Amino acid sequence: MSQVYDRVALIGLGLIASSMFWAIKRAGLAGEVTGYARSEATRDTARRIGLCDRVCDTAKEAVEGADLVVLCVPVGAMEAVAQEIAPVLKPGATVTDVGSVKRHVIQVVSPHIPKGVHFIPAHPLAGTEHSGPESGFAELFDNRWSLLVPVEGSDPHAIARLRALWEGMGANVDEMDADHHDLVLAVTSHAPHLIAYTMVGVADDLRRVTDSEVIKYSAAGFRDFTRIAASDPTMWRDVFLTNKDATLEILGRFTEELFALQRAIRTGDGEHLFDYFTRTRAIRRGIIDAGQDTDAPDFGRGKANP
C-alpha cells in the first residue's frame, strides 16, 4: 500500500485512534502521525509505547500542518475539539471523525470547519469493550465496515482519499446518509448495548439473592452481555444522549416485542415462541453466510446445524 496522506493528526488517543495508528503504520499510509490526548497520563503512556510519531501537548500543535485530522474523542467532546483546532487547520486539509453517532457530530462540528477545509464524517463499525491508548491493535478494522457520511458539497477527491485510507487499514467502505446511519446503528449497536447494560444491572440487583452464583455459573449468553456492558461509560452516555430519537424509536419497538414474548410465555403459546426463534435464527445464519461475523466459530453448518 502506498502513502495516502503526508501528515495525519489523531485527536484523542484511545482504542480507535491507537488502532488507526498501528493500522496506518502496518500499511505505510502516512508520512507522519501526530497525536494529542487531553490527559497528561495518556500522553505519557502514548510516548512510552511508541503510539504516534510525535505526541503533542496541545491539540493545535498536533493539527498544525496536518493533511488529515481525525477526531477520536467521545461524541460529546467533538464540538469543543473542533472549535479549538479550527484556527490552525491547513487550507485543503480534511477533518474526519470516528464517532458512533453522525447527525449530532455533523450539527456541532460543521459550523467550526473553515472554508477550504473538507469535513467528511466517518464511523468504523469495529471495536471492543476496552478503551485507552494501550487497547488498540492494527487488525481491528480488518474486514469490518467503515461508513463514510459525506456532508452536502463534500469534495469527491477528498472522499476518495479518505476511502483509500480506510481500505488501506483493512476496512470495507460504504457511504451512508447521517439519519439513516443513526437509525441503522440504533438497531445494530446502540439498543443492543443498552439491553446488555440493563441485563447486567438486573443481575447485579439480584446479587443479594444469588450471592456470587451469577458470576460462578455465568453461561455464554450472560458472559456476552457482561463483555458489552464493560464498555466505556463516557462513550456510551454520549451515544445515548446524542442519538436520542432513533434509540427511543427502536427501544419502543423492542418493548412491544418483549411484551408479546412475555405474553406467549405466560399463556403457554409455544407456537409463537418457536416461530419467533426460527425467524431470528435465520438472521444469524444470514450474518454468518455474508462473512460478517469473523468471531463466529464454525459450528459445522450444513452438517449437524444446517
Ligand SMILES: NC(=O)c1ccc[n+]([C@@H]2O[C@H](COP(=O)([O-])OP(=O)(O)OC[C@H]3O[C@@H](n4cnc5c(N)ncnc54)[C@H](O)[C@@H]3O)[C@@H](O)[C@H]2O)c1
Ligand atoms: N469503542 C468502540 O467500540 C468504538 C467503535 C467505533 C467508534 N467509536 C467512537 O470512537 C470515539 C473514540 O472512542 P474510543 O473507543 O477510542 O474511546 P477511548 O475512551 O478509548 O478514547 C477516547 C480518548 O479521547 C480522549 N478525550 C476525551 N475527551 C477529550 C477531549 N475533550 N479532548 C481531547 N481528548 C479527549 C480520552 O482521554 C481518550 O484518550 C468515540 O466517539 C466513539 O463513539 C468507538
Ligand SMILES: O=C(O)C(=O)C[C@]1(C(=O)O)C=C[C@@H](O)C=C1
Ligand atoms: O465489539 C464491540 O465491543 C462493540 O461494541 C463495537 C461496536 C458495535 O456495537 O459493534 C460499538 C460501537 C461502535 O460505534 C461500533 C462498534
